[in-house]
Amino acid sequence: ATPTALLVGTGRGAQLGILIRGPEVLESTRRVDTIVLDKTGTVTEGRMTLAATVPVTGQDPAELRRLAAAVESASEHPIAAAIAAGESDPPPVAHFQNLEGRGVRGEVAGREVVVGRPALLAERGYDVPAEVLEACATAEAEGRTAVVAGWDGAARGVLAVADRVRPTSADAVARLKRLGLHPVLLTGDNETVARAVAAEVGIDEVIAGVLPAGKVDAVKRLQADGRVVAMAGDGVNDAAALAQADLGLAMGTGTDVAIEAADLTLMRGDLTATADAIRLSRRTLTIIR
Ligand code: ADP
Ligand code: MG
Secondary structure, eight states, rough: OOOHHHHHHHHHHHTEEESSSOTTTHHHHHHHOEEEEEEIIIIIOOOOEEEEEOOTTTTHHHHHHHHHHHHHHOOSSSSHHHHHTTTTSOEEEEEEETTTTTEEEEEEEEEEHHHHHHHHHEEEEEEEETTHHHHHHHHHHTOOOOEEEOOOOOOOEEEEOOBBBBBHHHHHHHHHHHHOEEEEEEEESOOOHHHHHHHHHHHHEEEEOOOOOHHHHHHHHHHHHOOHHHHHHHHTTTHHHHHHHHHHEEETTSSSSHHOOOSSSESOOSSHHHHHHHHHHHHHHHHHO
16 A cells, blocks of 8 residues: 555645655655755745945946946856846956855956955955945845945945845745744845845744855754754755755755755745645655554
């Protein structure tokens, strides 16, 4: 009777757009007590828009956007899409480099342009004036991600990028809690933005400002604390964490790497699918027994 029950479960799963890697996954869904949710592209839509351009005093905002867009046009990050979107014909970029989880750099007309999180420019020896830090604080207080662009040794302004929480995320978090799972928001984005998103969807625990490699460590630390961890992500910077988790859930709207790393793939691109997947898997397990 066992194989039949499993087939029923996976068949219903397929109807709901839930792909299960194998029968052993069902057992993990019963054991998990914590669910780590990647912010960008999982809790939020991951489709960002440029909300504000704040140049330093004397800087032309159009030039700021144009040079930032030139470098970002070579990146696939949702932030890059937001910044590159407004420029139809950006100048060419040479020696492009993706500085994972921090930003991008490249050369435009022979001069280095750096675009990324505020700390990145300081790390690279750029002068970051107080007015730039103030503009970052303002953007972050509004729940936006502050991206700083600079060249010729100094930060030239801030591009505030806005994402949207998926309309179904708060309901999904409530359902995950009813399934006995403690939700944790995990992100490379800054703490202020992370807290704002967490509050909006009903999450109390936030791990923010982590570099891509730090996402695996965050999952390991929760496991070391005795938690059995599910992790939902889209694979942009989090495939290794999905693989490390006791139960990895990939958003089907995400990358192929995510799907390879995951135990469950959710073809429906919203968070309620994670609650459906766990509930259905647990129920399937009950039928088998
Ligand atoms: P998340 O965990 O939300 O998916 P990431 O790890 O991809 O975020 O990125 C973390 C942070 O690094 C971003 O919030 C941003 O500040 C910076 N960053 C990453 N990629 C870029 C980029 N292409 N341009 C500008 N900033 C970037
Ligand atoms: Mg991400």
